[in-house]
Amino acid sequence: MIEAGAIDCDVHPTVPSLEALVPYMSEHWQDMVKTRGLDELVSISYPANSPITARADWRPAKGKPAGTLEQMRTECLDPFKTSIAICNCLYGAQLLFSEDMGSMFASAVNDWIAKEWLDREPRLRGSIVVQTQNVEMAVEEIERCAKNPRFVQVLLLASGDHPLGKRFYWPIYAAAERHGLAIGIHAGSNYHNPPTAVGWPSYYTEDYAAQAQAFQTQLTSLICEGVFSSYPKLKVVLLESGWTWLPAHLWRLSKYWHGLRMEIPWVDRSPMEIVKTNIRLSLQPTDAPPDPASLEKIIEHMQSDEILLFSTDYPHGQFEGMEVLPQGLPKSLVRKIMVDNPRATYARLLETVT
Amino acid sequence: MSRHVVAPTREIPPGSRKLFTIKGRPIAIFNLNGDFYGMFNRCPHQGGSLCEGAVTGLVESTAAGRYSYSRRGEIIRCPWHGWEFDIRTGKSYCSPDKVKARSYPVETAHGAELVEGPYVAETVPVHVEEDYIVVEM
Amino acid sequence: MNVNVKPEAAKRTSSRLAIADCDIHPVRATPNAFDPWLSARWRDHLKTFGSPRRLAMQAGPAFPKGQPDAARRDALPPEGGRAGSSLSFMQAQHLDPNNVIFGVLNPLQSGQGVANPELCAALCAATNEWQVAEWTSKDTRLKASVVVPYESADVSAAEIRKWAGHKDFVQVLVLSRTGEPLGNRRYWPIYQAAAEAGLPVAVHAFGYGGGPITSTGWPSHYIEEMAGHAQSCQAGLASIVIEGVFERFPKLKIVMVEAGFAWAPAFAWRLDKTWKALRAETPHLKRLPSEYLKEHVWWTTQPMEEPEPRTHVLDTIGWMGWDRLLFATDYPHWDFDDPSLALPLPISEEQRLSFFRENALAVYGVKA
Numbered sequence: 001m002i003e004a005g006a007i008d009c010d011v012h013p014t015v016p017s018l019e020a021l022v023p024y025m026s027e028h029w030q031d032m033v034k035t036r037g038l039d040e041l042v043s044i045s046y047p048a049n050s051p052i053t054a055r056a057d058w059r060p061a062k063g064k065p066a067g068t069l070e071q072m073r074t075e076c077l078d079p080f081k082t083s084i085a086i087c088n089c090l091y092g093a094q095l096l097f098s099e100d101m102g103s104m105f106a107s108a109v110n111d112w113i114a115k116e117w118l119d120r121e122p123r124l125r126g127s128i129v130v131q132t133q134n135v136e137m138a139v140e141e142i143e144r145c146a147k148n149p150r151f152v153q154v155l156l157l158a159s160g161d162h163p164l165g166k167r168f169y170w171p172i173y174a175a176a177e178r179h180g181l182a183i184g185i186h187a188g189s190n191y192h193n194p195p196t197a198v199g200w201p202s203y204y205t206e207d208y209a210a211q212a213q214a215f216q217t218q219l220t221s222l223i224c225e226g227v228f229s230s231y232p233k234l235k236v237v238l239l240e241s242g243w244t245w246l247p248a249h250l251w252r253l254s255k256y257w258h259g260l261r262m263e264i265p266w267v268d269r270s271p272m273e274i275v276k277t278n279i280r281l282s283l284q285p286t287d288a289p290p291d292p293a294s295l296e297k298i299i300e301h302m303q304s305d306e307i308l309l310f311s312t313d314y315p316h317g318q319f320e321g322m323e324v325l326p327q328g329l330p331k332s333l334v335r336k337i338m339v340d341n342p343r344a345t346y347a348r349l350l351e352t353v354t
Numbered sequence: 355m356s357r358h359v360v361a362p363t364r365e366i367p368p369g370s371r372k373l374f375t376i377k378g379r380p381i382a383i384f385n386l387n388g389d390f391y392g393m394f395n396r397c398p399h400q401g402g403s404l405c406e407g408a409v410t411g412l413v414e415s416t417a418a419g420r421y422s423y424s425r426r427g428e429i430i431r432c433p434w435h436g437w438e439f440d441i442r443t444g445k446s447y448c449s450p451d452k453v454k455a456r457s458y459p460v461e462t463a464h465g466a467e468l469v470e471g472p473y474v475a476e477t478v479p480v481h482v483e484e485d486y487i488v489v490e491m
Numbered sequence: 492m493n494v495n496v497k498p499e500a501a502k503r504t505s506s507r508l509a510i511a512d513c514d515i516h517p518v519r520a521t522p523n524a525f526d527p528w529l530s531a532r533w534r535d536h537l538k539t540f541g542s543p544r545r546l547a548m549q550a551g552p553a554f555p556k557g558q559p560d561a562a563r564r565d566a567l568p569p570e571g572g573r574a575g576s577s578l579s580f581m582q583a584q585h586l587d588p589n590n591v592i593f594g595v596l597n598p599l600q601s602g603q604g605v606a607n608p609e610l611c612a613a614l615c616a617a618t619n620e621w622q623v624a625e626w627t628s629k630d631t632r633l634k635a636s637v638v639v640p641y642e643s644a645d646v647s648a649a650e651i652r653k654w655a656g657h658k659d660f661v662q663v664l665v666l667s668r669t670g671e672p673l674g675n676r677r678y679w680p681i682y683q684a685a686a687e688a689g690l691p692v693a694v695h696a697f698g699y700g701g702g703p704i705t706s707t708g709w710p711s712h713y714i715e716e717m718a719g720h721a722q723s724c725q726a727g728l729a730s731i732v733i734e735g736v737f738e739r740f741p742k743l744k745i746v747m748v749e750a751g752f753a754w755a756p757a758f759a760w761r762l763d764k765t766w767k768a769l770r771a772e773t774p775h776l777k778r779l780p781s782e783y784l785k786e787h788v789w790w791t792t793q794p795m796e797e798p799e800p801r802t803h804v805l806d807t808i809g810w811m812g813w814d815r816l817l818f819a820t821d822y823p824h825w826d827f828d829d830p831s832l833a834l835p836l837p838i839s840e841e842q843r844l845s846f847f848r849e850n851a852l853a854v855y856g857v858k859a
Contacts, residue, residue, distance in 0.1 A: 248753035259436030433564030
């Protein structure tokens with residue numbers, strides 16, 4: 001049974017078109033965008049009409065899935081009795097190679113989210129979109145948007161230019177920790193590198209399935225580079241990552257840590273311990289075993305009931321009807337996943353918002 | 355327990371080690387700066403021959419990129435999977451998870467204190483009598 | 492460091508369980524060991540230009556390892572030379588005491604991944620001759636892999652056909668980090684030749700395809716590379732399944748070597764879920780990805796998974812099937828799994844025999 005008052009940690013308001021962002025640009029960029037005839041920044045991570053990009057019953061006759069607040073209320077917030085939903089906007093600001101243009105788009109998206117969504121619906125919170133090629137500019141954007149208490153997270157992509165643990169990125173984590181913002185890493189790539197560890201796949205099916213490996217890589221990087229030794233309060237949330245792969249990954253990483261500790265001596269706890277205190281994963285999609293009893297076993301392997309955070313991943317198509325809680329999920333965990341764990345993860349949710 | 359006179363001290367110069375069989379068990383004897391230490395020659399992880407491992411110091415860190423190196427020559431790495439053991443005490447330098455027993459408070463400042471693990475290499479008491487190395491087993 | 496004494500080779504009798512070891516790494520005793528099978532042109536070329544791979548260093552790996560040669564320090568042969576270079580020491584230290592009745596040789600540093608395609612082919616061909624001359628002809632427990640220059644698929648197919656039917660060769664060897672994902676059509680001639688020859692294709696972790704070793708660039712540390720083999724192998728295997736290699740080559744067998752195996756169940760579950768949603772994209776696939784995996788893919792056991800508690804790995808093996816795993820030691824590498832200690836868990840005799848021997852004999856078509 002869905003717990004009333006749930007916190008949905010992954011919903012995707014859709015930018016209707018580049019036009020919608022233009023009012024949030026300076027005159028200079030408005031004219032550049034028009035003069036140069038920019039295309040929509042829509043990532044191949046979500047082909048427009050693919051079944052995962054939007055569930056069939058969430059596709060409107062006109063306009064985009066999750067394109068309006070009305071759609072989100074009717075299709076997502078109301079039916080799932082959500083008290084809070086966190087908006088992760090996937091418009092492709094981060095895809096660009098120019099740090100200036102990327103920054104500009106990120107700011108426009110953040111302003112659009114704040115005005116069109118967060119200001120108009122008290123149940124909504126947002127993630128700050130930043131480009132990651134210029135870390136100083138990313139930190140500036142975080143500082144700017146952190147003033148708005150409705151922003152609770154910084155949004156990064158699962159595959160970018162470098163593994164996210166690299167020290168080059170640490171000012172972003174410092175800023176996030178300073179402001180009580182979580183770091184949200186969301187499925188998708190900026191495609192500045194081939195989207196798998198062995199090159200470019202031929203099929204979208206491979207690309208989407210490969211997101212799990214991207215998250216595994218980022219987890220390894222964040223842990224091994226010592227991000228959590230330096231920023232112990234930081235919470236990192238893996239969004240739309242799948243989660244049933246987590247125990248196997250940690251077994252391997254922990255095993256190697258025992259023998260190679262001397263290479264990364266700042267990692268003073270087992271990777272499994274670090275995940276328990278600092279890493280969270282959203283519920284959808286659940287890459288579930290064929291039988292529900294095995295799902296319980298995987299949860300047992302995770303050795304913590306604090307890791308999973310409820311999400312619908314709206315409007316992506318991950319489950320049928322109202323079946324957002326996978327079969328086999330122990331009833332005793334439902335409230336933890338839907339309410340307690342998200343509250344404990346997003347410090348800024350606790351702040352009252354006028 | 356009995357005393358076993360193993361070898362004259364000059365057989366194991368400072369910084370070196372040697373393997374002996376005492377009471378049927380393989381025992382590695384180390385000389386750390388004139389002090390002798392003994393260890394059962396099987397790694398508690400999967401039985402690797404500890405005597406064959408590389409000896410290093412203790413690498414610690416308070417922050418990424420900063421290395422503090424101490425106790426050079428006093429840590430042995432198992433030649434198989436690289437687990438580190440303190441030659442003096444046999445203690446290992448990684449702890450497998452003890453989930454329920456150990457909750458790690460996030461608010462504590464992390465000084466990267468090494469968690470000494472429950473995997474311990476078995477040590478044997480060694481002393482010197484008139485230039486001879488003696489093991490009690 | 493003065494190590495005066497080597498421990499005695501364990502005196503163990505053949506009452507120990509007879510096992511198969513599906514990942515042994517023989518090494519050249521000298522740098523010139525391939526010379527008998529290399530033309531003067533290549534011998535001269537090597538002297539002048541070496542054999543660069545797609546990475547920066549002339550010698551050694553991109554990520555320096557944790558131990559010299561990534562080897563067990565106690566595997567250095569008493570007569571000298573590198574770990575894994577002495578057949579007699581391998582016999583004394585490993586094959587005899589561990590009662591290995593069937594050992595698969597996976598020669599690394601064989602020329603695979605060398606950037607010059609003709610040199611790569613010459614070195615691979617020499618490696619195959621060397622395996623027979625120095626190893627399999629001298630100890631019939633050991634079997635060879637057809638080492639192929641996989642970036643040149645047609646040349647690889649020819650090399651496979653050359654050795655097909657030879658009693659000493661039991662599989663084809665490729666590395667996991669290829670220039671493009673392994674299911675890509677450019678590699679299909681390899682699968683065709685292997686399937687025709689009745690040889691499984693073993694995908695062994697490592698190699699340098701030339702691109703970053705993760706989907707998000709290059710990591711900093713060796714430990715990240717080691718953990719990362721699981722991701723590279725998943726990507727390659729997903730490609731093989733989704734591109735339809737098993738539909739096209741229904742007799743093909745794939746062995747994932749040194750990739751880890753605990754990732755396999757969730758990997759299959761995710762492929763199934765994703766494919767079910769997107770199946771219109773791949774009409775050439777007629778079955779669930781997990782069904783292809785169950786019919787065509789095996790995994791070697793090393794590095795053995797070590798969850799706490801250890802019994803959790805029994806759930807994993809249960810999901811995969813006890814017929815999926817092929818025991819391997821990775822001798823003489825540092826993360827070696829000792830057969831007497833690798834699976835200290837309550838399992839049935841049938842499971843033990845499958846795990847340590849019978850699955851391998853079945854996959855490689857060996858009558859014990």
